[in-house]
Amino acid sequence: MRKMTAKIIIMAGLIVLSASAAFAHSPLCSCFDNGDGTVLCEGGFSDGSTASGVRMYVKNESExxxxxxVMNESSEFEFNKPEGAYTVTFDGGEGHSIEIDGADIIE
Incomplete structure (x- = not known):
């Protein structure tokens, strides 16, 4: 599954790169429900930069x-899936953040 996810991230990066040079450092992040009560997020940047050290936040419906x-050396962040509604934020800095709704994270 991780190999397939890496391919998806690479393909998404190539699409973003071909769209415009102005977005040469766009953030990429995907999260997956592992089916065991945990969620794995993988990230990076469209120019091929690692997401190692990028801050990650999980917020409940009250924010x-x-x-x-933080993303580890493999640009991954794993956490225990919370009860109820939640969002995951990939905080790559100003203009480089992504928010993912927990309802969009599937097994």
């Missing part, structure tokens, strides 16, 4: 941060 951390 309260319930989990936070």
């Amino acid at each position: 309260v941060v319930i989990t936070k951390g």
